[in-house]
Amino acid sequence: MKYDFIIIGAGPAGSIAAHKSATEGAKVALIDQDVFPRDKICGNGVSRRGLLILKRIGLENWSRQFLRPQVLRLKSPDGKILDGQADQRDSRCYGRLIPRKHLDEKLILTAIEAGAKLIEGTKVLAIELSSKSIHVFTEKYKLTSQLVILCDGSHATLTRQIGLANSLPELMAVRQYFTGDSGPKNRMEIHFEQSVLPYYCWLFPLEDGRINIGTANYTTKAIKGKVNLRETLINFTTDPTATQGRLIQAKPVGSIQGHPLRTQFGATLTHATRVLVAGDAAGLVNPLTGEGIASAMESGELAATHALHALKTGDFSDQALSVYSRDLETRYGADQRAARILRRGMSIPHLFTRAFHRLRQDRELALLIGYVIIGHKSPRLVLRPTTLLRLLT
Numbered sequence: 001m002k003y004d005f006i007i008i009g010a011g012p013a014g015s016i017a018a019h020k021s022a023t024e025g026a027k028v029a030l031i032d033q034d035v036f037p038r039d040k041i042c043g044n045g046v047s048r049r050g051l052l053i054l055k056r057i058g059l060e061n062w063s064r065q066f067l068r069p070q071v072l073r074l075k076s077p078d079g080k081i082l083d084g085q086a087d088q089r090d091s092r093c094y095g096r097l098i099p100r101k102h103l104d105e106k107l108i109l110t111a112i113e114a115g116a117k118l119i120e121g122t123k124v125l126a127i128e129l130s131s132k133s134i135h136v137f138t139e140k141y142k143l144t145s146q147l148v149i150l151c152d153g154s155h156a157t158l159t160r161q162i163g164l165a166n167s168l169p170e171l172m173a174v175r176q177y178f179t180g181d182s183g184p185k186n187r188m189e190i191h192f193e194q195s196v197l198p199y200y201c202w203l204f205p206l207e208d209g210r211i212n213i214g215t216a217n218y219t220t221k222a223i224k225g226k227v228n229l230r231e232t233l234i235n236f237t238t239d240p241t242a243t244q245g246r247l248i249q250a251k252p253v254g255s256i257q258g259h260p261l262r263t264q265f266g267a268t269l270t271h272a273t274r275v276l277v278a279g280d281a282a283g284l285v286n287p288l289t290g291e292g293i294a295s296a297m298e299s300g301e302l303a304a305t306h307a308l309h310a311l312k313t314g315d316f317s318d319q320a321l322s323v324y325s326r327d328l329e330t331r332y333g334a335d336q337r338a339a340r341i342l343r344r345g346m347s348i349p350h351l352f353t354r355a356f357h358r359l360r361q362d363r364e365l366a367l368l369i370g371y372v373i374i375g376h377k378s379p380r381l382v383l384r385p386t387t388l389l390r391l392l393t
């Protein structure tokens with residue numbers, strides 16, 4: 001079977017790429033090894049940027065059924081609390097908590113409605129370039145297209161197989177669901193625990209009464225045994241003082257599950273002849289916040305725009321597609337670098353404590369930091385000299 005584009009991976013990046021390409025008339029196959037609906041290990045936080053994409057593709061009303069937090073609680077390692085209220089003029093500022101089972105299924109259905117063909121439950125084993133096309137070999141089929149958009153997530157098995165990425169994902173995260181949340185439903189929480197800095201434990205409630213609790217850290221620390229993510233999560237969820245009684249009646253639903261996070265944008269090549277890479281596979285997870293859904297959707301859309309241009313001009317060369325990588329760098333490069341600098345600062349306990357103390361005295365600054373942590377505002381805003389002065393003096 002011959003397609004204009006084959007999109008590998010039907011997470012947010014792949015589905016948005018498929019939706020955009022099919023809407024503009026391209027013949028598209030969207031392939032995934034999973035069968036949908038399925039859950040994806042995630043915190044389910046769709047930031048304001050992500051909600052704007054949902055609005056653009058006609059899913060704003062659909063998204064309204066999911067929880068829109070109004071309070072973001074930050075807790076310091078020494079137990080100090082900071083509650084940020086959502087800006088009344090911008091009700092989307094803390095995003096929405098949309099279970100991935102529902103989000104991913106809805107995005108796929110939207111892509112199918114636009115004309116994309118979903119091929120699910122079959123793993124892509126290899127891709128192979130020929131002079132006039134590119135071949136995709138799954139467990140069941142051989143397919144051919146003009147161009148492949150790789151959206152194979154943080155494992156990035158195929159992206160690595162063809163030599164565009166070569167390192168392990170930088171971060172690992174685990175999460176578990178609980179019922180019986182005693183906290184206010186509209187409050188999500190980020191707890192900075194001393195042993196986890198610069199990362200944290202999150203508590204993200206859902207509309208259906210469950211709460212998603214998780215934590216993240218460096219893969220190298222986990223491999224070397226310097227941090228045990230499962231243990232961190234168990235200690236956190238079973239210590240009533242850590243969660244301030246919010247989980248006193250809570251019961252776990254299902255086991256603790258983990259997944260990597262690929263943050264190495266800049267160290268990943270995002271194009272090659274007849275290939276574009278989007279989403280986590282491109283290393284677009286924010287290294288400070290672990291947020292990646294919005295960037296996945298945005299980069300999927302951008303990849304489709306460049307793929308459509310290549311289809312129009314008939315030029316699928318490495319050089320022609322390099323404009324996509326340049327656009328990604330313009331959009332994400334400075335933010336990713338700023339997030340890394342901030343992360344370094346946040347891993348120094350006395351700096352963190354001093355900054356947190358300042359936030360408790362400066363509500364405006366506290367709101368900004370909350371927005372950065374939740375992926376609504378750019379980390380570059382924190383690195384402005386005036387902001388740094390307010391934060392650290």
Ligand SMILES: Cc1cc2nc3c(=O)[nH]c(=O)nc-3n(C[C@H](O)[C@H](O)[C@H](O)COP(=O)(O)OP(=O)(O)OC[C@H]3O[C@@H](n4cnc5c(N)ncnc54)[C@H](O)[C@@H]3O)c2cc1C
Nearest residue numbers: 009011012013033042043044045124153173279280292293
């Ligand atoms: C514990 C945890 C919590 C998180 N919390 C948040 C959060 O609250 N907010 C946020 O914005 N981000 C969060 N993230 C990050 C977010 O999950 C990712 O950034 C997002 O899923 C990226 O989307 P994607 O489409 O690039 O990849 P994915 O969603 O991973 O989709 C990739 C798809 O590719 C398929 N695939 C891979 N290889 C193949 C193959 N060879 N053949 C066929 N199919 C293949 C997979 O089955 C999968 O469906 C979290 C991540 C973790 C691990």
